[in-house]
Amino acid sequence: MSVRAKRVSATREQILVAAERLFAEHGLTVSNRQISEAAGQGNNFAVGYHFGTKTDLVRAIMHSHQEQIERHRLRMLGQVAESTDLRVWASCLVRPYTEHLAALGSPSWFARFAAQVATDPMLRAIMIDEALLRPSLLRVIEGLHACLPALPEEVRRERSDMARLLIEHVCAERERALAEGTGTPRATWDDTATGLIDALVGQWLAPVTNAPVMNA
Amino acid sequence: MSVRAKRVSATREQILVAAERLFAEHGLTVSNRQISEAAGQGNNFAVGYHFGTKTDLVRAIMHSHQEQIERHRLRMLGQVAESTDLRVWASCLVRPYTEHLAALGSPSWFARFAAQVATDPMLRAIMIDEALLRPSLLRVIEGLHACLPALPEEVRRERSDMARLLIEHVCAERERALAEGTGTPRATWDDTATGLIDALVGQWLAPVTNAPVMNA
Incomplete structure (x- = not known):
């Protein structure tokens, strides 16, 4: 890598780190200008120059983390094979994320960043593309659903959506509590995963009061 | 009310409605200027004049809805008295919100607005003040916890946090799906409440793998 290429790469990395932190601590309203400043860039247009729009920047942050989460997930998938144990599959859903957060050390910012992106009406498409449509994640959900043959299809889908929301937001709230010292x-993140898996298994096994009618 | 007071009140209402909708559909980055325009105000400073900062505007929207949710909750609390049925208390947690959303008609915007406010690092204090610290809600959580005497205190707290996150975000996602026709x-909102209550009861009754050690 040339000296110039190394410098560009270091600048991009500084911008990614500054942006993730500012989004986590101050919200998605943070401007590209504030991010450029926080990244130590004299040029207020550094974000635009290196990433394009704010959406492109958010996608770059999300992509880099999801690649790492994917590695944890693929490793776990390699171990579970054709398990029919719901708890094993729940682990494959929860632990790739909590292991990634643990590996980031403390403080981390990604969980708060990701929860906001997932909740934002414009940016949530990034979460869907970069995280939710990954074949390895769809494989985990398939494995989960295979453990629940008696559950109506709509309820399986409903509870898998609930699981995703719970993992996202429980981790974001824990990260915030750690950062704020409340x-x-x-x-630990490992214990947090255990608590989530307990709750999710309880949720998936809960009796269904009314079989819902699909409203497509 | 004088003609002038009536006009001011109508303008405030138009701003509240426009702001809630823009936040729900475009995110919290929407500017006061865009809101003033969408509310049909020739003056771009109408939001500032009538509400002060964006934070004040968000608080006004949240307050007005939470007052209505509170009325549903107080009515339900009046009916349950000293019940020791976990499902009854879970209903008191879920249905005041889903009944409010049903009463708003379709499309509604509040659930998407509220989920973003709850997830935003700066604005979430508004959710805490206006919703989570209400005595009637604390009474419901107390009623819930009384049904779960065997659950370690930390796990009760963990699962109540999970319940709050689940209700908030499941309702926001359903509202978005309704608006987008997916x-x-x-x-119905009534069936959505039933699905949430089933899942939450399952979650609260789930066995605890490891009693966690409090990290205060």
Whole structure:
């Protein structure tokens, strides 16, 4: 890599780190200008120059984390093979994310960033593209659903949506509590995963009061 | 009310409606200027004049809805008295919100607005003040916890946090699916509440793998 290419790469990395942190701590209204400043760039247009729009920047942050989460997930998938144990599949859903967050060390910012992106009406498409449509994740959901043959299809779908929302937002709230030094119910990300898996298994196994009628 | 007071009140209402809709559909980055325009105000500073900052505007929207949700909750609390049925208390947690959303008609925007406010690092304090600290809600959580005497205190707290996150975000996703005409697993808000209550009861009754150690 040339000296110039190395410098460009270091600048891009500084911008990604600054942006993720500002989004996590101040929200998605943070401007490209504020990010350029926080990244130590004299040029207020550094974000635009290196990434294009704010959407492109958000996608770059999301992509880099999801690649790492994917690696944890593929490793776990290699271990579970054709398991029919719901708890094993719930682990494959939860632990790739909590292991990634643990690996980031403390403080981390990604969980708060990701929860906001997933909730934003314009940016959520990025979450869908970069995270939710990954074949390895669809394989986990398939494995989960195979453990629940008696559950109506709509309820399986409903509870898998619930699982995704719960993992996203429980991790974001825990990350915030760690950053702010307020209490958290679990000492480690590993324990947090255990608590999530307990709750999700309970949720998936819960009796269904009314079989819903699909409203497509 | 004087003619002038009536006109001011109508303008405020137009701004509240326009702001809630723009936040729901385009995100919290929407500017006061865009809101003033969408509310049909020739003056781009109408939001500032009538509400102050964006934070004040968000609080006004949240307050007005939470007052209505509170009325549903107080009515339900009046009916349950000293019930020891977990499902009854889960209903008191879920249905005041889904009944409010049903009463708003379709399309509604509040659930998407509220989920973003709850996830935003700066604005979430408004959700805490206007919704989570209401005595009637704390009474419901107390009623819930009384049905779960065997659950360690930290796990009760963890699962109540999970319940809040689930209700918030499941309702926001359903509202978005209704607005966009994509499918939803449940035909009505009433059925959505039933699905949430089933899942939450399953979650609260789930066995605890490891009693966590409090990290305060």
